[in-house]
Amino acid sequence: MANYSLKKQSPAKLNEMKDYYRKQLSTKVPEHTIFMAKKNGVTITAYKTGTVLFQGDHAEKEAGRWGGVASQPLKGKVSSKNGDKNHLPENFSNWSVIGSDEVGNGSYFGPVVVCACYVSAQQLPLLKELGVKDSKMLKDKDIIKIAKDIRVSVPYQELLVTPSKYNDIQPNYNVNRMKVALHNQAIYLLLKKIAPTTPDGILIDQFTTEASYRRYLSKEKNQVTDNLYIATKGEQHHLAVAAASIICRARFLEELEKASKELSMTIPSGAGGTSDLAAAKILKRGGMDLLRNYAKLHFANTQKALKKL
DSSP, rough: EEEEOOOOHHHHHHHHHHHHGGGGGGGGOOOOEEEEEETTTTEEEEETSOEEEEETTTTTHHHHSOOOOOOOOOOOOOOOOGGGGGOTTTTTGGSEEEEEEHHHHOOSBBBBEEEEEEEOGGGHHHHHHOOOOOGSSOOOOHHHOOOHHHTTTTTTEEEOOOOOHHHTTTTOOHHHHHHHHHHHHHHHHHHHHTTTTOEEEEEOOOSSSSHHHHHHHHTSSSSOOOOOOOOTGGGTTTTTHHHHHHOOOOOOHHHHHHHHHHHHHHOSSSSSHHHHHHHHHHHHHHHHHTTTBBBOSSHHHHHHHHHHO
């Protein structure tokens, strides 16, 4: 399926296009989009940047309707930036992929959030227009904004483990086993959502060795193993992982904000000195019973907070 785009269209031209496709317009569109329409099997998406994307078997013909020469489809590159270390196939970055990532396991406060996103090859230009990239390169306010657009643009499955639940299961599940269980379950549920569509591959942002991942996976009920890849810096190898990371980070920030409102104090991210001070305040207010609802108690911060009291 081909992708063609027209660049730098004027507001007048965009309005003309929107009027032309008025009977085929979609009712729900991402925030950065002026309109979306589907005609004769071609999806037309107009962005506020002035770019109009045409996707479908007859995309070139439909793009040509508006004059000028449509840009050619994106050419693929070798997605593995670490050589053979990640064992990713040639042109993986342009595949239709489920990407999975997690946020929160290194923060004393807040939940662990895992998300899997399915991004088809045809949706890659859309995510680029939305500003999807490595979440570490984005400000928090941009992450929250982009996450809203991703949620209405691609299928995804999000799982959240609250601090209270984390503290219940942590003695029996070490951090890596917990994350394996969450990634596998998120991917399994997403595969059910998009069925009968089958992704070309599944990429998990690496947090443990592949041998360790598969060892813990063997203990899970619904094991997903077909076309499964594990790579470091997965968000650099496919936008599906970057999109999943952004959704995770946005939900994590939302949960910290929710906790801050509930406690009428700022709940920080990370596991530094500010977390020790915040934990000490919570302990003074409601003891360990209150703290366990907001923090991962096995972190060293708990003992440091107790000493501060």
